[in-house]
Amino acid sequence: MSLTLYNTLTRSKQPFEPIDPERIAMYVCGPTVYNRVHIGNARPAVVFDTLYRVLNTLYPKVEYARNITDIDDKIMKTAAELGEDISALSTRYAQAYFDDMAALNNLSPTIVPYATQHIPEMIDMVTRLIEKGHAYNIDNGVEGEQGHVLFAVQSMSDYGALSGRSLDDMLAGARVEVASYKKYAGDFVLWKPSADNEPGWDSPWGRGRPGWHLECSAMIEKHLGDTIDIHGGGQDLIFPHHENEIAQSCCAHDGKPFANVWMHNGFINIEGEKMSKSLGNFRMVNDLLEQYPGEVLRYVILSAHYRSEQNFGKDLLDSAWRSLDTLYGFLRTHNDIEAASVDISDSDAYIALLDDLNTPMAISELHKLAREMHSAEGDNLPLAKGRLLANAGLMGLLQQDPEQWFTLSRGSDDISAEDVEALIAKRNQAKTDKDYAGADAVREELKSLGVVLEDSREGTKWRRG
């Protein structure tokens, strides 16, 4: 089997052909660290983490880079508002991002480059772009204009290829006022001057800071090479961010392709509406994590195809939680069975993932595998369990201890495990005494505390639900 991916560049699914099968290079746009991240930021992380896991089954070495944008006007603004040092702020939120992503069972990327640690590389790239006639420096001494370096989009013949726009199209609907010093309205900033009270770095064009798009091009060049296999990010980044990355990198490399496959995940909406400041409906990952296990968030994200728009809501989260309860319930029943190591290369779940990351299909196969495990007997049981766990592992699911899944506290004021055990003992005594009314009273009491009891031949199990 081979991997097929949808390429935004060609707007079609195509077989993935690595540049070098010994080393796959993938880059995904990471967060700008000026706040906690919302669930929409988590989608690309989960999606491309899953792709990373799949790639690792196919190739010996996968270099997966996800950047941290730690210099940006939004960061500067927030730091000023909080009266906090910019690097302290960005360090704090970068760590918060890592924590949130880890809670969603994302593996760490192999490379996590920071923008501020690549300023020389960025300046070098701008210098080359100017030399090659793709960029120009504003050197007119005019306050507010002096010190800008702009990319000249007209110097690139196929600018707009990724987003499918012509220069005229882009300008026709432009909503933003055009700076007068631009030679052409579509030109974008590579380098901009910093005021004395703003962070800045010395450059051939004066003290300043990089434009947003520059860091990705420079860091990819440094860590992954001129041409990479896969570049990913949110759908909204197609234009202008990725378009401009392509412009910078291709022009700096005399037209060499930048990324062979461009992948973009769809947006997450909240109860049918786009997350936005005006609606005040952002769902921050850390807030959600107070109410739901990270695996529930991950399951929800993977329950829809990554290119589709997805509606986040309470019903969806609760439904996902119950689905995971069912799966972990099967695993709990067979907790004493040791999973056999199995070859999953011909499993339907794996095949689904190879088809442009069809995670909804793969998850449905997980449910089938769980039922197969449940009905398996003898030597087939360890094999069936192995198949379930291995396939789930490709998506970062079902890897925790099922006992823990059901008994871990699900809220701040939960009854303790010890107290639950004590009440179960009390109930068992009542049952032994044939005092069923008393036993039921205990059951009801625990139920009101969010604990469900399950009797079986082996004794009474409990879970929070």
Next chain:
RNA sequence: GGCGCGGUAGCAAAGUGGUAAUGCUGUGGACUGCAACUCCGCCAUCGUCGGUUCGAUUCCGACCCGCGCCUCCA
């Protein structure tokens, strides 16, 4: 105005030219002291209208509806 996406059961969501996976919910039954878990079963003709075809939800066209992007929002 330009570019693009989507409309499948109560909800979510795959998929296929030959009458539609999977999960949650609901519901009938088995199991159970009662439950829960689990097991067996039931619950859709795929936005509308045309066309192509032996046959379309799946291809083509029109229409209706919803949505995204168009310079820094994943």
